[in-house]
Each structure stands twice: as C-alpha cells, then as structure tokens.
Amino acid sequence: MxxxxxxxxxxKALLSHTWLSFRRAHFFSKGLAIKVVMLFAGAILIWSLYLGGLLMPALLAEVFPDKQALPAFFSLLIPILLADLLLRLFMQKLPRQDVRSYLTLPVSRSLVADLILLRSFPCIYNFYLLPLVLPFYLNVCEPGAQLWLAFAGTLMLIVINHSITIWIKSQSSPALARSVALVLIGVIAFAGASFYRAEILELSARLGTELISGNPYVFLAGSAVFATLLMLSKKALLVSFYQWTDAGQRKGSAESSRVEKWLAAVPVWGLYWELEWRLLIRNKRSSAGFRQWPLVIPAFPLLLYLLPPQGITEYVYVMIMIAGGYGFFHLQYVFSWESRFFDMLAAKNADIRIFIQSKYYFYCLLALLKLIPMLILLYFAAPRLLLPMAGMFLYVTGPVFAFLFYTGVGNSTRIDPDKKQVFNVEGSSGNLFITIIAVMFSITPLVILAYLLPMQMEYAIFAVTATTGIAFLLTHRKWIRAVSGKMEKRKYHNLSKYREK
Amino acid sequence: MALIEITGLEKKYGEDFSLVVDRLSVEKGSITGIVGNNGAGKTTLLRLLLDLTEATGGEVVTDGIAVAGSDSWKSFTGSYLDEGFLIDFLTPEEYFYFTGRLCGLDAKAVEEKLRGFSRFLGGEVMGRKKYIRELSSGNRQKAGIVAAMITGPRLLILDEPFNFLDPSSQILIRRLLEEENSVRGTTIVLSSHNLAHMSGLCTRLLLLEKGRIIRDLSPPADDLSEVEAYFKLQAG
Structure with missing residues (x-):
C-alpha cells in the first residue's frame, strides 16, 4: 500500500468510525417507544420553527412597522448571532470522543485534529436555524441571485459562529476561554442594548444588505475569518491532546465542603443527605442540572413581568416543572442515579425506607430553599401568582414527588451521573415519558375543580393544590413505606439491570 | 544497541509529584519491567514513552526518533495502557482489522495473526456480535493487548497486562510475550504489580519509587529478593 x-x-476509516459511533450510540439501542417519542418531539420542534419562519414577516411588520421584512430581519442579525453564540458556548460540544484511541495508533496527530474539526460540523447547532430562516427567505427574497446569496450569507455566518465555538472549546483551558467569551458577549450585549442600540441595528442591517447584494469583500472577509479560526483551532487541539490523554492531571482537590459537614451532622438522615449532596455536586450530569436551577429563581418572575398572565391558570404547567426545584428533574431518574453503587447499598446495613425518606426530605428542603426567594420576587413581578405558586409547591412536593418515587422503583436502567447532561438519553425510557406526561396533566382535574369553587381563582387554585399537597405531606411516611416495600420486591431485578452495561 | 533513549526526562504534577529519569536506555530485544507501588509513576513513564503526556523537560527518543516531535515511531510501536484506548463502539473483529490495516496488514493477514491468539482470546471475544464496550473488563483487556500485538510491532508497551485476566490467561499472555520476544526480537516494556510474573519474564527490572528509579536489576543474574524485601518493608 x-x-x-x-x-x-x-x-476513510476515521470517517466510517464517525458514522458508526453515531449509528451505534446508546440512543439507537433504546426501545421503539422512546425513539418514536423523541422523533415526534424533534418533528414538532422543526415544525414550530418552520411555522415561525412563515409567520416571521407578519411578526416583523408589527415590531418594525416602517421597515420591509428583509431589512427588518437583517437589523436583528447581530443580536441573533450573539444569542446563537451564547447557546453554543453552553451546549455545543467538541466531538473529542474516541480521540484517545487513535493517538497510540499509527495515525498522525494532525489527521486526528482534522477529523475532530470535520466531525464538529454535522451538529444540531449548525442546522437548527435553517427551518426558521429558509421559509422566511423563500417568502421575502427575490427568486434567483438574492435568494441564493441570502442562503450563502446565512450559512457563512453560521459556520463562523461554529468556528468561534470550536476554537474556544479546543483550548487547553476551555472553561477560562468560555468565561472570557461570555464576558465579551455580555459587554457587547449590555453596551448594545443600553448605549448603541440604533448603531447595532444599523450595522446589523448593513451586514445583511451587503450579503444579499453579493459584496465579495464581505464574503472574502467571512471566509478568511472562518479559515483563520479553523487553523487556530487545529493548533489549539494539538496542544490539548496532551491534556485529554493525561491521566495524571489533577482537577481541584477532593475535599469535603462545609455544606457536607453540616449535612452529615443531621441525625438519622445526615448520612444519606451527605451522600446525596456529594452525588449531586461531584458528577457532571447531576451537577449541571443542580447548578442550573437557581437560574429559575429570577427567570420565572422575569418571564411573568415581561409576559403578564391574563388569568391565573396560564402558567400552571410551567409551575409544575419549577415548583419542586431541581428535585422534579432529579427524581424522574430516582434510584438510577445510584445504580453504579446500589450493590453496595443493598449489601450494607442501609435501611431502604430511611434512605428514601432522607432523599424525599432532601429534595423538599431544596425546593423550599428555592421557593422563598422566588415568592419574594413574585410579590413584585406578579403578586396574583403568589398563592398559586405556594400551593403548587405543596402539590409538587406532595403527590408529584410521591408519584415519581413510586414509579421510580421501575427505573431499572443504569445511569452514569458523571456523563454529560445535554442530549444524554441514558436512563430515559418510554415509561418515563408517560410518567412525565401523567404528572403534567395531573393538574388538569384540579384546575377544573378550582373553577367550580365559589371563590377567586388564585384562592381556588391555592385551595385545591395545597389541600392535595398537604394530604400527601401528612401521609408521607405511609406512601414511603409502600415505595420501599415495592423497592424491596424489585431489588434483585433492579440490581441485575444496574449491572448491565 | 538501544531502542529507547531517555535523557533528562521530567514530568511534574503540581508540587505533589514529579517523575525524573536522568538517563535510561532500553536495549533492543529486551523485556523491561517497571515495578513500584501505586503512585510511583509507572504509568506516567509509559505515557511519556508514548507521547501521551507532555514532558516538563527532557526527551524520549525511540529508534532515533524524538517521540514528541513525530508520529513515525507509531508505525513500529504497539501499545495498550487502559481501556480508554479502545474504540469501544467497534466489535473486537472490526478493531483488529482496523489496527491491522493501519500497519499495512490486509484482512487475511489479520485473520492469520489472530489464529495465534485464539487460545488467549478464548470463546468470549470473537464472533460474539458484541461491541467492545459490552465485553467484560478481562475481555476488553484481552482485545486491547491482542490489538497491540497483532501488528507485529518492534516495540511493545503494555501497562499492567496481567490485570483483569484469569490465571490461565495470565499464563498464556506471559507465554505469548516470551514468544514475541524470542522469535521476533520484539522489545517489550511493561509495568505490573505481579512480581512473580515479572521476575520470570523480564530481562531487566526497574523499581520506581516516588517518580525515581531506585533499582535497576537484571534477573535472573540479580537476586530479586532485594525487590521483595523492599515491598515487604513498604508494607511495614
């Protein structure tokens, strides 16, 4: 040869491995039900974006009544690109999996770096805007050159954003590089929104206009930026390879925090609370979700402030998701989080009932810690939702948590809590989707009941949700006993499933 | 004649640990074993030999090629350190064919080579229609070692090759390594905690402690009771 x-x-082999790693990903070994549900969810998302693209001219006409649709859209180009970049910085990953495998084989490092760069292009973040902008362009652009230039220009801007992201993620200290980028985006967004709003919109509109008029300098400059970023990314990757393969790298120290010591000091439940806390903060998947939930505290009141509800019930389905804090997410996969060490728990003198009880109190406490500041903010943003929110807290920490615990005994899939959070289908199943849908719709009968009560809606919603919640809170020892009994019966089945790879 | 030459090699991990090898030559056709307690720096040394970790100072030269500046040494070097180096979404067969092809072996040649490993692989690796990630730790270890050896490398580097293997497989891999060395003249560098295997297999034994080579022995000429005594002393 x-x-x-x-x-x-x-x-050819490396490209075929890229395809195989996708085709043989864990998602494809899932059951048909979850595949159908996820594909359905994806189709709905694409359809919504497509509809958004079709309706965009009308929406833009409302916001910019003195502008035509295309210039109006272009004036938002820079803010859209900044938002896209922000999303990418948090969500887009560098496809560095399997790279360690190639580095000891007779494959040049340079080729491996090229492969990573090539692999990075077919990612969802390079395509998700297309269902939105394509129908819009087809509607508003003149057929022919203008339409093609609009497509080409958009693609160029997308790949530039992609390359910036990849360059940042290729650094040997990606977290630091991302922080610097976030600060820069924050400064640009703040300065743009506060002091240079008109200038940014004008610059943005000009960029779009130059693109569709086929200004070669804009395309040349864009291509040069793209090529430079790719070269810089490759250079950074060649340095980063050492870090990815360096098992001796130490990331921080594994010391106990003060919180752990406080939790451990709590009698009876302290031992399990300490374990729960460590599980949450020392693993990627769990800690990402856990660290994100404080963002909801200001975000929900802000949403209500910006989009004030006409009635009381508009936000009940959103409130179900947030009233229980991080626990609502975590308990969907309850017991699977411990799948990697459940053998140890089962073999030790650990009382499963106390274990479940501790877990329940832990997540109730977390939800309460989030509720208090949120109620304070709601008092200013949407005071009518104060009582419904408090009632919903009781409802979610009551019957919803009870339901999640009870159905969670059936979660016999293994989860690696240290794997990534985004697009991780480990632990997901058709049953889980049904559980979540059941939880979301469980509030509907209560809302109907609230309409029938002869009192103001906020009081009625509070009355029905709080009563149901308190009933489950008061009887929690009873239903936890039922959960632990069910758990004992399924123990051997779950333990054998947890051991499966 | 030396195949590997190490000069002034240093690797620091913060203030806690540093590996320092001032000068070390590994002769062609030798079997060099690296022993030491956990954290002594065995794996770090092997990673430096394979340019998988960036040296703080010094260099490793294999057959006249500085490993940090080139990829050409990879064509004659077979290695397996841990399962992170397996391509786990491939079946073992696909993985063997891939590594074989990288070294210029066609499918027939790979199959021919695999026959020599059939006893070692047993019945649980090949033809099971399983991806590598679905194999047990022992079988993954076997797949990794075979993939490293199948290309007939001039230099073979293995980290803890006896780990996860059942006693019969440990004996088999030891025989395979001896055969590889005596028939093909392959230079082998390996690390292990298993003193019994190492003393019988290696022509040279390096004892590492806290990142320093503290003994350089040549069994059977050198009495290994000194090494045993060292570990007993460490155990207290």
Whole structure:
C-alpha cells in the first residue's frame, strides 16, 4: 500500500468510525417507544420553527412597522448571532470522543485534529436555524441571485459562529476561554442594548444588505475569518491532546465542603443527605442540572413581568416543572442515579425506607430553599401568582414527588451521573415519558375543580393544590413505606439491570 | 544497541509529584519491567514513552526518533495502557482489522495473526456480535493487548497486562510475550504489580519509587529478593 493509499484508508476509516459511533450510540439501542417519542418531539420542534419562519414577516411588520421584512430581519442579525453564540458556548460540544484511541495508533496527530474539526460540523447547532430562516427567505427574497446569496450569507455566518465555538472549546483551558467569551458577549450585549442600540441595528442591517447584494469583500472577509479560526483551532487541539490523554492531571482537590459537614451532622438522615449532596455536586450530569436551577429563581418572575398572565391558570404547567426545584428533574431518574453503587447499598446495613425518606426530605428542603426567594420576587413581578405558586409547591412536593418515587422503583436502567447532561438519553425510557406526561396533566382535574369553587381563582387554585399537597405531606411516611416495600420486591431485578452495561 | 533513549526526562504534577529519569536506555530485544507501588509513576513513564503526556523537560527518543516531535515511531510501536484506548463502539473483529490495516496488514493477514491468539482470546471475544464496550473488563483487556500485538510491532508497551485476566490467561499472555520476544526480537516494556510474573519474564527490572528509579536489576543474574524485601518493608 502506497503512502497516499494508506492515508486515504485512514481518512476513510476515521470517517466510517464517525458514522458508526453515531449509528451505534446508546440512543439507537433504546426501545421503539422512546425513539418514536423523541422523533415526534424533534418533528414538532422543526415544525414550530418552520411555522415561525412563515409567520416571521407578519411578526416583523408589527415590531418594525416602517421597515420591509428583509431589512427588518437583517437589523436583528447581530443580536441573533450573539444569542446563537451564547447557546453554543453552553451546549455545543467538541466531538473529542474516541480521540484517545487513535493517538497510540499509527495515525498522525494532525489527521486526528482534522477529523475532530470535520466531525464538529454535522451538529444540531449548525442546522437548527435553517427551518426558521429558509421559509422566511423563500417568502421575502427575490427568486434567483438574492435568494441564493441570502442562503450563502446565512450559512457563512453560521459556520463562523461554529468556528468561534470550536476554537474556544479546543483550548487547553476551555472553561477560562468560555468565561472570557461570555464576558465579551455580555459587554457587547449590555453596551448594545443600553448605549448603541440604533448603531447595532444599523450595522446589523448593513451586514445583511451587503450579503444579499453579493459584496465579495464581505464574503472574502467571512471566509478568511472562518479559515483563520479553523487553523487556530487545529493548533489549539494539538496542544490539548496532551491534556485529554493525561491521566495524571489533577482537577481541584477532593475535599469535603462545609455544606457536607453540616449535612452529615443531621441525625438519622445526615448520612444519606451527605451522600446525596456529594452525588449531586461531584458528577457532571447531576451537577449541571443542580447548578442550573437557581437560574429559575429570577427567570420565572422575569418571564411573568415581561409576559403578564391574563388569568391565573396560564402558567400552571410551567409551575409544575419549577415548583419542586431541581428535585422534579432529579427524581424522574430516582434510584438510577445510584445504580453504579446500589450493590453496595443493598449489601450494607442501609435501611431502604430511611434512605428514601432522607432523599424525599432532601429534595423538599431544596425546593423550599428555592421557593422563598422566588415568592419574594413574585410579590413584585406578579403578586396574583403568589398563592398559586405556594400551593403548587405543596402539590409538587406532595403527590408529584410521591408519584415519581413510586414509579421510580421501575427505573431499572443504569445511569452514569458523571456523563454529560445535554442530549444524554441514558436512563430515559418510554415509561418515563408517560410518567412525565401523567404528572403534567395531573393538574388538569384540579384546575377544573378550582373553577367550580365559589371563590377567586388564585384562592381556588391555592385551595385545591395545597389541600392535595398537604394530604400527601401528612401521609408521607405511609406512601414511603409502600415505595420501599415495592423497592424491596424489585431489588434483585433492579440490581441485575444496574449491572448491565 | 538501544531502542529507547531517555535523557533528562521530567514530568511534574503540581508540587505533589514529579517523575525524573536522568538517563535510561532500553536495549533492543529486551523485556523491561517497571515495578513500584501505586503512585510511583509507572504509568506516567509509559505515557511519556508514548507521547501521551507532555514532558516538563527532557526527551524520549525511540529508534532515533524524538517521540514528541513525530508520529513515525507509531508505525513500529504497539501499545495498550487502559481501556480508554479502545474504540469501544467497534466489535473486537472490526478493531483488529482496523489496527491491522493501519500497519499495512490486509484482512487475511489479520485473520492469520489472530489464529495465534485464539487460545488467549478464548470463546468470549470473537464472533460474539458484541461491541467492545459490552465485553467484560478481562475481555476488553484481552482485545486491547491482542490489538497491540497483532501488528507485529518492534516495540511493545503494555501497562499492567496481567490485570483483569484469569490465571490461565495470565499464563498464556506471559507465554505469548516470551514468544514475541524470542522469535521476533520484539522489545517489550511493561509495568505490573505481579512480581512473580515479572521476575520470570523480564530481562531487566526497574523499581520506581516516588517518580525515581531506585533499582535497576537484571534477573535472573540479580537476586530479586532485594525487590521483595523492599515491598515487604513498604508494607511495614
């Protein structure tokens, strides 16, 4: 085999591995039900974006009554690109999986770096805007050159954002690079919104206009930025390889925090609370969700402030998701989080009932800690929702948590809590989707009941949700006993499933 | 004649740990074992040999090629350190064919080579229609070692090759390594905690403690009771 044939074989093999790693991903080994549900969810998302694209001219006409649709859209180009970049910085990953495998084989590092860059392009963040902008362009652009230039220009801007993200993520200290980028975006967004609003909109509109008029300098400059970023990314990757393969790198120290010591000091439940806390904060998937939930505290009141509800019940389905704090998310996968060490729990002198009880109190406490500041903010943002929110807290920490615990005994899938959070289908199942849908719709009969009560709606909602919640809170020892009994019966089944790879 | 030359090699991890090897040569056709307690720096040394970790100072030269500046040494080096180096979404067969092809072996040649490993692989690795990630730790270890050896490398680097293997497989891999060395003249560098295997297999034994080579022995000429005594002393 000649050198060029050998190189060609390696490139072909690496590309085929890229396809195989996708085709053989855990998602495809899931049951048909979850595949259908997820594909359905994806189709709805694409359809919504498509509809958004069709309706965009009308929406833009409302916001910019003195502008035509295309210039109006272009004036938002820079804010959209900044928002897209922000999303990418948090969500888009560098496809560095399996790279360690290639580095000891006779494959050049340079080729591995090229592969990573190539692999990074087919990612959802490079495509999700297309269902939105394509129908819009088809509607408002003149057929022919203008339409094609609009497509080409948009694609160029997308790949530039992609390359910026990849360059940042290729650094040997990606967290630091991301922080710097976030600060820069924050400064630009703040300065743009506060002092240079008109200038940004004008610059943005001009960029779009130059693109559709086919200004070669804009395309050349864009291509040069793209190529430079790719070269810089490759250079950074070659340095980062050492870190990815360096098992001796130490990331911080594994010391106990003060919180752990406080939790451990609590009698009876302290031992399990300490374990729960450590599970949450020392693993990627759990800690990402856990650290994000404080953002909801200001976000929900802000949403209500910006989009004030006409009635009381408009936000009940959102409130179900947030009233229980991080616990609502975590308990969907309850017991699977411990799947990697459940053997140890089962073999030790650990009382499953106390274990479940401790877990329940822990997540009630977390939800309460979030509720208090949120109620304070709601007092200013939407005072009518104060009581419904408090009632919903009782409802979610009562019957909803009870339901999640009870159905959670059936969660026999193994979860690695240290794997990534985004697009991780480990632990997901058709049953889980049904559980979540059941939880969401469980509030509907209560809302109907609230309409029938002869009192103001906020009081009625509070009355029905709080009464149901308190009933479950008062009887929690009883239903926890039922959960632990069910758990004992399924113990061997779950333990064998947890051991499966 | 030396295949590996190490000069002034240093790797620091913060203030806690540093590996320092001032000068070390590994002769062609030798079997060099690295022993030491956990954290002594065995794996770090092997990673430096494979350019998987960036040296703080010094260099590793393999067959005249500085490993940090080139990829060409990979064509004659087979290695397996841990399962993170397996391509786990491939089946073992796919993985063997891939590594074989990278070294210029076609499918027939790979199959031919695999016959020599059939006893070691047993019945649980090949033809099971399983991805590598679905194999047990022992079988993953076997797949990794075989993939490293199947290409007939001039230099073979293995980290803890006896780990996860059942007693019969440990004996088999030891025989395979001896055969590889005696028949093909392969230079082997390996680390292990298993003194019994190491003393019988290696022509040279390096004892590492806290990142420093503290003994350089040549069994059976050198009495290994000194090494045993060292570990007993460490155990207290």
């Amino acid at each position: 000649s050198l060029s044939q050998h190189r060609l074989y390696i490139i």
